[in-house]
Amino acid sequence: NAGVTQTPKFQVLKTGQSMTLQCAQDMNHEYMSWYRQDPGMGLRLIHYSVGAGITDQGEVPNGYNVSRSTTEDFPLRLLSAAPSQTSVYFCASSYGQLGLYNEQFFGPGTRLTVL
């Protein structure tokens, strides 16, 4: 198993550009989520999904969109990048729709810089 994979590893954008961060898992996990990690603030939840076709907002959803067309993939879209979105982005997954009950597995992260 590859576990949770994320692409790209690094990305530099200019203000106003859009892009999609990719996340995939091969563990047949229903629950998937996106976090951002900023110095001194810990990880904060952006969006999550409890299964294909179902998504919901987390703590800091503004400026981001998600969709879940398959169990395996959960892409995160930045609509119009801003310097405040410079961060490290992590995707995570866990077993079952009640993913909160179960162990989370994390991808290696995408380091995004917005100029």
Next chain:
Amino acid sequence: KQEVTQIPAALSVPEGENLVLNCSFTDSAIYNLQWFRQDPGKGLTSLLLIQSSQREQTSGRLNASLDKSSGRSTLYIAASQPGDSATYLCAVAGNQFYFGTGTSLTVIP
């Protein structure tokens, strides 16, 4: 809103020492608590998961305890090694996952 605190923010110990990392949370209505390790520039690796009905979990030299009523968890690392140097994060699962800001551990050879 759940608040998760980890103190100290940084810790430096000599090799071989036993140590305890602390995690506290404000809302005791949690499903579980999970400890992670994060190496510089890397993702999070799960260490231990304690369900809300459990008091502790052990894996090798690691032992994690949970006192839900007081809102506290500890991660005990026995016989520390330089390879244990990393940032250790705790996360609680309530209506979502909430993370602490971590303790940066350095084990000096």
